[in-house]
Amino acid sequence: RSSDLKHPAPKAKMVHWTAEEKAAIHSVWKQVDVEKDGQETLSRVLITYPWTQRYFSSFGDLSNAAAICNNPKVKAHGKKVLAALGGAAQHLDNIKSTLAHLSELHADTLHVDPENFKLLGQCLVIVLARKLGAAFTPEVHGAWEKFVAVSCAALSKHYN
């Protein structure tokens, strides 16, 4: 009977992380200062890619690099963003559902072009590379690029 030939429910496609990649992501994350590194990451986005300032018109003075680096709303928001990524780092096997609510928020309410997620990812990796120096080996770099790419994809999922 056809019901006997029912196909099993398709497994959700999971990102495969090697043990080394997981170790690299976790060991770097241990050294992250969510407040300081979050502030620096978001500041760099707003300074290096000035068009992104359009999303933060309620943040007050973003008129030059010094204003951005000292802006308390940028600091608070940078911390929030990096904490959310930290959540994803703690749930590497489930990044999609960990970031699902944020994907909805950015798509449906904030209307953020998902290209911007990659810009933040680039700045985050630069902040980490500056912080870790030689410890940011190409293998560690590779693991973090993958983490950033998977997180960006998860954040973009809710967009049509």
Add this chain to the structure above:
Amino acid sequence: MVHLSADECKDVSAVFSKVNVDQLGGESLASLLIVYPWTRRHFKTFGNLSSTDAILHNAKVQAHGAKVLGAVRDALKHVANLGGHFAHLSDLHCQQLFVDPANFKLFAGIVSIRVGQTMRQAYTPHVQASFEKFLDAVTDALAKGYH
């Protein structure tokens, strides 16, 4: 056309004076091949690229990376006419090497990260902004010959 201010050019010049261009170029190309493995397809004649270790110790990768970043550094003197300056290299990448210009952006991103890793405190947000703007101008010029 991207226009760099005198201050931005100074920032870029300062970056190149503070890094070892040969070493940074080699490391950046090696990182590109490690972080974005599909890019290895463009370097089939370079020998062993089968592992991170092999790539990091591959002399052709080091030499080619040095050549590429050297060309980027030299382009700063021609910042008013990058399109003209890179015309022949753009043709080469488009008509002979068939390199997707998206790869230029990937390489530029890696160079910025490696500069951050090398310069550390000195790679301030302001300097990053100037340097990435310059790299954007270079990658745009290289993509010019594509239809």
